[in-house]
Structure formats: C-alpha cells, structure tokens
Amino acid sequence: MSGSTDRRVIRTRRMLQDALLALMAEKPFRKIHVTEIAERAGLARPTFYLHFRSREDLLLSHMDKIFEQYMLEIEPFLDLEEQDKLAAILFEQLQSNSTLIRLISESEDEITHLVMDRLQEYIRVVFGAFRLDPAPREFPPHIADFAMASLTGSTYALVLQWVKNDMPYSPRTMGKILMSLVRPGLVDVLLGDVLEGLIESGV
Known part of the structure; x- marks a missing residue:
C-alpha cells in the first residue's frame, strides 16, 4: 500500500513541477500563481499545498x-x-x-x-x-x-x-x-x- 502511495506522491509532484515549467515558458515567474499551477496540472489548489508551501x-x-x-x-x-x-x-x-x-x-x-x-x-x-x-x-x-x-x-x-x-x-x-x-x-x-x-x- 505504501508503495502505491509513494508512486502517487511522486507522480503528483512531477505533475506540479511540469506545470510550473510550462507556465514559466509563458510568463514571468512573479506572475505565476499557485492556482494556475494546480489548474495546469489538473489538480485542486489544496492538493498543491499538501506537497509544497509556495x-x-x-x-x-x-x-x-x-x-x-x-x-x-x-x-x-x-x-x-x-x-x-x-x-x-x-x-x-x-x-x-x-x-x-x-x-x-x-x-x-x-x-x-x-x-x-x-x-x-x-x-x-x-x-x-x-x-x-x-x-x-x-x-x-x-x-x-x-x-x-x-x-x-x-x-x-x-x-x-x-x-x-x-x-x-x-x-x-x-x-x-x-x-x-x-x-x-x-x-x-x-x-x-x-x-x-x-x-x-x-x-
């Protein structure tokens, strides 16, 4: 069970990282908001904060x-x-x-x-x-x-x-x-x- 949980965590974190990179290619870092990152990753905003502070x-x-x-x-x-x-x-x-x-x-x-x-x-x-x-x-x-x-x-x-x-x-x-x-x-x-x-x- 823990193995599948770890894989989900890794996958979610990777999705958020990829979403950030995609947004950085489109606009300055200072204009990127957490909500945008979560939406680009296809995740809810609260999910972002389960993994990262900012x-x-x-x-x-x-x-x-x-x-x-x-x-x-x-x-x-x-x-x-x-x-x-x-x-x-x-x-x-x-x-x-x-x-x-x-x-x-x-x-x-x-x-x-x-x-x-x-x-x-x-x-x-x-x-x-x-x-x-x-x-x-x-x-x-x-x-x-x-x-x-x-x-x-x-x-x-x-x-x-x-x-x-x-x-x-x-x-x-x-x-x-x-x-x-x-x-x-x-x-x-x-x-x-x-x-x-x-x-x-x-x-």
Whole structure:
C-alpha cells in the first residue's frame, strides 16, 4: 500500500513541477500563481499545498532533485584528485535538465537570489564531502564565507553564459573551464589549505 502511495506522491509532484515549467515558458515567474499551477496540472489548489508551501518551494524542489542525483553520481569520485570529474558531472546534470536551466536563465532577474542561495547550500554540501580530516578547524571569521560566495557567483555566471549560448561546449569541457577559473584559489581556500596558512601567519 505504501508503495502505491509513494508512486502517487511522486507522480503528483512531477505533475506540479511540469506545470510550473510550462507556465514559466509563458510568463514571468512573479506572475505565476499557485492556482494556475494546480489548474495546469489538473489538480485542486489544496492538493498543491499538501506537497509544497509556495511556487518558490516547488521550484527549489525541482533543483533539489537534480542535486540529489548529482550527489549520487559523484560519490565514487570524492577525491581531491577528481575535481575536474565532479565539475563535468555537474554540467552533465544541467544538460540533462536543460529545460529548467534555460527557464531559470531567462528569468534570472526575478529568481537570482533564490537560486543562488540554494546553489551556495549545494556547494557547501559538496565541499563538506571533500573534508577527509574529521578534526574541527578554527578558520578566520568570514573568509570561508567570502570564498563560498565568490565560487557560487562564478559557477552561476558560467552556467548562465553556457546556457545562453546554447551549450556550445561539452560538459567535460565546461568542467575543465570551471576548475581552471577557481583552482587554485577559491577551491584551496574552501578545502582549508589557504586558511591554515592565514591562521599560521596570524591574519
């Protein structure tokens, strides 16, 4: 019984996600209302609220699903020598979900902060998985946050340009481009190498 219930939940959530994407292709995100999403999905408005709190929550749930799949695919490569591979898999996931990514890029001014805040959370999770040393570190205040914000902005801007130019390069090439832009530098800061040097120098 629970299996069939789970399938119904998944199907309903997918219908709502598809309805949102269809509406985003027709009008700005800010003009889309929950009632429209439910109607486009062929569902009642109360059904929407059984699954999501708002249209923003619905959009982020779609992004979360992509990220969950990404984390599954990078698990075998969580090694400091495999950063290019992790970046390539990121662009593979984006390419596989190009409809959503294109719609986000076309409405970037409306939902930029929403998307970037969630992207920064994703990046924190990925770098958390990189930390092989379980011992806690005392980092200078704010420096890691500065680096994280810079990496998030760089990644988001690169993805937007890739999408706006019809994805002219392969995910593998884009992964190499991304890593060449952020390593060494931001990646070293977030992995702790630069921070330890700053601590030792008394900064």
